[in-house]
Amino acid sequence: MNAAQTLQPPPLGVRILGCGSALPVGRLTNVDLEKLMDTSDEWIVQRTGIHERRVFDREGRGESTRTLGVTALKRALASAGMTGADLDLVLVATMTPDMMCPPVACRVAAEVGAGHIAAWDVGGACCGFVFALNSLAAQMRTGLYKTAAVVGSDTLTQHTRYDNSCRDTAILFGDGAGALVFQTTDDASRGLVAQAMHSDGSCWQDLYVPQHVQDFYGEVDESLLSTVRMNGRAVFKFAVKTFQDLICETLDMAGIQASDVAQFICHQSNARILSAARDRFGIPEDRMLVNIGKYGNTVAASVPLCYDELMQAGRLHEGDLVMFVAFGGGLTWGSSLWRL
Ligand code: UT7
Secondary structure, eight states: OOHHHHHSOOOOEEEEEEEEEEOOSEEEEHHHHHHHSSOOHHHHHHHHOOOEEEEOOHHHHOOOHHHHHHHHHHHHHHHHTOOGGGOSEEEEEOSOOSSSSSOHHHHHHHHTTOOSOEEEEEOOGGGHHHHHHHHHHHHHHTTSOSEEEEEEEEOGGGGOOOSGGGHHHHTTBOOEEEEEEEEEESOTTSEEEEEEEEEOGGGGGGEEOOOSGGGOSSSOOGGGTTSOEEOHHHHHHHHHHHHHHHHHHHHHHHTOOGGGOSEEEEOOSOHHHHHHHHHHHTOOGGGBOOOHHHHOBOGGGHHHHHHHHHHHTTOOOTTOEEEEEEEETTTEEEEEEEEO
16 A cells, blocks of 8 residues: 555545424515515516515514524434534534624534534625535545534525615515535445536625625715625626536536436526526426525525425435535635535
């Protein structure tokens, strides 16, 4: 055995053992929005596919990015037949941490009963969950961590205003959380097969949340501090193109066709963006879940919410190839192809 072999243990496989999700109790329907701003149920459904979204309630119900994340992870652990004490890594993908410090992941890990394990947050906006998934898979394949969880939890409605000044974003976003639990296996064929992660910071101004007056792109409006600013048309065009480019890139890397993928598990940003990708690749409806109608765009939570819904419906099976795809602020875009 030469030195190189001793330094490179065979890569391990990674299995997804469990999943769970959590949604706030509060609902905001298109009819509710009609009363708050100049919009209509018909316009929203036609342009986005959204009927209602869930909205967290910090004061009344004590809901937060953390509490939703804890509930989702507890459910994922229960479905995996595990407890928090089994975990050795927790990543929380979020762009809405409850506080700048501590990381949400540390409190989530503590509240599910984990020991003094590695726990940190991952940014990446709507791509956060997919970026976290790829970095977790890379670390688990080397055996660095054996049992781990990724949580996507966001409460972006707190950075949205429900009036005419923000009607393009007010209709889109909702709150929620989803979590997946992973474990290494000697079967190296399972787990991450291919991945792609990209960013283009020169387009940052198409989707951002200004925290200071100096952050504004173009006109400064102090009343919009801490409020999502979005160039909807630009993001839409970017998303339609990058979604399709990403799918092509990932299929090519793995040397497979779209028809080999059992499920495309996609960030839910706009039903029209998803249906454009379906048309381009000839993906049947039952291979790309669209649940944006019920939840809106839940940022880092949307991908694990889809995974959990597919699992509950019995639509994911051992050995399936599934592709996670997302894009969002940054601008960022990323994919993760897994063999379940
Ligand atoms: O995770 C990434 C997050 N972001 C996205 O994925 C967003 C991607 N973009 C979109 O989903 C779409 O651009 C929107 C849904 C935001 C907007 O739809 P659109 O078809 O691109 O509309 P538009 O921005 O081209 O606006 C068309 C018209 C405008 O009126 P005029 O200028 O034609 O008179 C808007 O003022 O629709 C108007 N409009 C609305 N009307 C009713 C904008 N928002 C609304 C609204 N209700 N809520």
